[in-house]
Amino acid sequence: MLNVADPPQQIANPAARFDALFQRFYAELYGLAYRLLGSRTEAEDTLQETFLKLSHAAGLMERPDPEVGAWLRRVCLNLGTNRLRDERRARERLERAGRLDFASSAGDAAGPSTLLLRAEERAAVRQVLLLLPERQRDCLLLRHSGYAYAEIAATLGIAIGSVGVLLARAERSFRDRYQEDVPS
Amino acid sequence: MSSLATSCPDAGRWRAWLDEEPAGPTEELARHLAACPSCERLVHELRHNADVAAMALGGLATTRLPSAADVAAAREQLAAPRHLSPIAPVASFSKEEAPVSTRIVSTRTSTRTMFHRWRLAAGGVAAALALTALAVNPEGQALASRFLGQFRSEQFTVVEVSPQSQQAIQRTLQTLSNFGTVETPRRLNAQNEQNRPAVSLAEASKQVGFQVTEPDAKSLPASVDKTPKIQVMPGAQMRFKFEAAKARAYLQSQGQPNVDLPAKYDGATLVVGIPTAALLQYQAPGTSSREALVIGEAGEVTVGVEGGATLEELRDFMLGLPGLPKETVDQIKSIKDWSNTLPIPVPTDQVKWEKTDINGHPGLLLNDNSGVGSAAIFQAGGHLYGFAGSLKADALLNVARNTDLK
Numbered sequence: 001m002l003n004v005a006d007p008p009q010q011i012a013n014p015a016a017r018f019d020a021l022f023q024r025f026y027a028e029l030y031g032l033a034y035r036l037l038g039s040r041t042e043a044e045d046t047l048q049e050t051f052l053k054l055s056h057a058a059g060l061m062e063r064p065d066p067e068v069g070a071w072l073r074r075v076c077l078n079l080g081t082n083r084l085r086d087e088r089r090a091r092e093r094l095e096r097a098g099r100l101d102f103a104s105s106a107g108d109a110a111g112p113s114t115l116l117l118r119a120e121e122r123a124a125v126r127q128v129l130l131l132l133p134e135r136q137r138d139c140l141l142l143r144h145s146g147y148a149y150a151e152i153a154a155t156l157g158i159a160i161g162s163v164g165v166l167l168a169r170a171e172r173s174f175r176d177r178y179q180e181d182v183p184s
Numbered sequence: 185m186s187s188l189a190t191s192c193p194d195a196g197r198w199r200a201w202l203d204e205e206p207a208g209p210t211e212e213l214a215r216h217l218a219a220c221p222s223c224e225r226l227v228h229e230l231r232h233n234a235d236v237a238a239m240a241l242g243g244l245a246t247t248r249l250p251s252a253a254d255v256a257a258a259r260e261q262l263a264a265p266r267h268l269s270p271i272a273p274v275a276s277f278s279k280e281e282a283p284v285s286t287r288i289v290s291t292r293t294s295t296r297t298m299f300h301r302w303r304l305a306a307g308g309v310a311a312a313l314a315l316t317a318l319a320v321n322p323e324g325q326a327l328a329s330r331f332l333g334q335f336r337s338e339q340f341t342v343v344e345v346s347p348q349s350q351q352a353i354q355r356t357l358q359t360l361s362n363f364g365t366v367e368t369p370r371r372l373n374a375q376n377e378q379n380r381p382a383v384s385l386a387e388a389s390k391q392v393g394f395q396v397t398e399p400d401a402k403s404l405p406a407s408v409d410k411t412p413k414i415q416v417m418p419g420a421q422m423r424f425k426f427e428a429a430k431a432r433a434y435l436q437s438q439g440q441p442n443v444d445l446p447a448k449y450d451g452a453t454l455v456v457g458i459p460t461a462a463l464l465q466y467q468a469p470g471t472s473s474r475e476a477l478v479i480g481e482a483g484e485v486t487v488g489v490e491g492g493a494t495l496e497e498l499r500d501f502m503l504g505l506p507g508l509p510k511e512t513v514d515q516i517k518s519i520k521d522w523s524n525t526l527p528i529p530v531p532t533d534q535v536k537w538e539k540t541d542i543n544g545h546p547g548l549l550l551n552d553n554s555g556v557g558s559a560a561i562f563q564a565g566g567h568l569y570g571f572a573g574s575l576k577a578d579a580l581l582n583v584a585r586n587t588d589l590k
Contacts, residue, residue, distance in 0.1 A: 019259065024361065026255045034246040043246075044258065051262055118243075125240045144241040149205040164205070165196030171233035178240055 017061050022051055025069055029076050032145050036080040036129070037087075038122055046083060050076045070154035073147075077138050077155075084130060128177045136170035143167055192220060198227050202234060248531065340548055340561060342537055343515045343527045359505070362434035364427040382413045388462040391416045394567060396462045396481050403586035404466065405579050408476040412464040419460035419483075425453040426498070452491035454498050459483035459568070466573070477573035477583070484566060485526055528561065542569075542584045551577055564589040 026047060033043035053075055054060065060071060129137050135156060142152045143163075152167075153160040193201075193213060200206070201213050217223050250258065360366055389396045401410045428450035435443045461482035468476040489495045503513050512529075519525050528548060530537050540549040540560060547562025547569075558580045559572035571584045 020361070022259050022262075023255060026258060027250050030250050031246060035241065035244040038244060040246075047258065048262060055262075122243055125244060128240075140237060140241065143203075144238060145245075149200065149203070160206075162196070164198070164200035164203075165194065167203075168195040168199040168230055168233070171199075171230070171237045174240070175233045175236045178236060 014061065018051075018055060021054065021061065021065070021068055021072075024065065025072050026051075029072060032073065032141065033076055033080050035141055035145060036077070036084055036126070038126060042083055042087075043080075046076060046080050049079050066151075066154065070151065073142065073151075073155040074157075077141065081130070081134070081137070084126060088127065088130065124181065125178070128174060128181055131177055131181075132170065132173050135166060136173055139163065139166045140170040140174060192216070192223050195226060195230060198223065199230050199234075202227070202231060340526050340528050340563070341519055342548060343512060343529045344532045345512060345529045346509075346532055359434075360424060360502075363431040363505075365423075365425045367421075367423040367425075380415050383416055385414060388414050388416050391418075392460045392462045392481065393483060394481075396464075397588050398464060399479070399583045400586040400588075403583050404477070405575060405583075407468055407575070408466040408573070409469050410466075412466045412479070415463050415465070417461045417463060420458050422456040422458070423453055426450065426493075426501075446493075446497075448492035449497070449501065452489055452493035452498060454495075454502075455488050455490060457486040457488075459485065461568075477571070477575060477580075479583075479587070480568075480570040480572075482568045484563075484568065540581065542581070543589065545589070549577055549581070560584050 029047055029050065030043055033046045034040065037043050037046065050072060054068070054072065057071070060068060063071075129140070132140070135158075138156060139152060142155060147155070149160050149163040152163050156163075156166075158166065193216070197213075201210060204210075217227060383391070385396055385398065396414075398412065404410055426449050428445050428447070431445055432441075435441065459482040461480050464479040464481075466477040466479075487495065489498055493501075503516060516527055519527065530550065536551045538549050540547050540562075542560065542562050542564075545562045545564040547560055550559045550561070551557070557572070557574050558577040559570065560577075560580055561568070561570045562584075563569070567589075569584070569587075569589065571580050573580060575583075
């Protein structure tokens, strides 16, 4: 249960507090960033930026962990979405130049054609995500990354009772776009 | 709250009901659903939409979450927050520097992550494999031990971990700080571990406390240099101190106020000792990048308890943490000789394993699924040994079997 009413606590050792937050949230945020970006390097870079922002956010680290976690998820999603949009623009430029590289980010043992197909499917899912309204996209990613409604509500700054409504709309929008843009 | 007998719940309420999230009386919802064809159609559509999203987004998930070593490496790469002040935001780099350092970071992170992957299968770092979820950083000075060593690693057993379990375990163990205080070793300086000074074999032996040995040079494949770079990774301790008041407050916030917390657990401290390890690193000829072969030699992992609880009691408590996958807990509980058996978690989506024998010493052979890397871990004469590299298993085992173990 998130408690957003706790008063700020003066931190005796800010560096230790930052380290503790980094240790606690890095891995879960990595999972979230990877879903959005599909690349370990991109996910790692996004997290570096996210935690750098935390280091600049005076006062935030004095808040309880659940609040800081919600803030980190919010920032990570924003930064990741920006990267994804930048990547899409870069891909479009390469496509126009006829130099698109379908290198897969997965490292499995499948053949090149299977890897290409899987890479295309994942890229298509991410492009559909980019077409959704921001809140719907974030709600979808958070829920399907395993976050509880309370955590989603805190991250998006909405009432917990609104999460179900937003999620239902998001999944409907996703399904419509996905089935339209990615024929089975 | 309106009665479900007279009005249908909206889509949001039904969607929350599908997720078993708090959304009002669920029995009443179930009864309404059974009697309302309109809601039945709505719930069917909601379920279908959720399934489509789950299937599509499920394919985006990573199969490998960062290990504790990866997290430590990422933290080290983050240059800024060494001089944080609560008064004013202070960074050790300018805004102009940040984007450039981020690009450099991504390259160094990849190399470092690769380096860590091979380290994780070597010597006393084999202990770090088993304890990565407890965020142990093997660097730092060895601290004086004040506990009764109730556990000493004398043999290994594999605990198979699926991708889903890896995520669940990681998330559950990250809540450990809600039950008490976790202390992990900190770096004593900002020196990059790849720039840690090389030492001689004699110096390494002195630091680890036993004679470090090299394999017969003739057994080394042509793909590696014959002369290793030798470094010593100092031992360290991880401590977890159980605090009943903190645990009670957290369990209450999770809707579990009635969990029994015996008084003797309060203040009990689990102490994990990671031994000092010597690492012999062989590079591919003509390159200064990735190590082709790493051999690690270390003492035993030790675990003990300070305070009123026994090791078995704290072990059972940690295995009872909510969120830990049942299959993982069952595997660990089934270890018969648990007080001297080190569980090695093996991600089954990435690594195959089999039992092996190195000159009469039982051990484990691990192969990554790409077929170009392997690792062997075993224990001999009270020491942990690990061999890992971009070698086929036969070549790796040949090197191990031609190492004179004490």
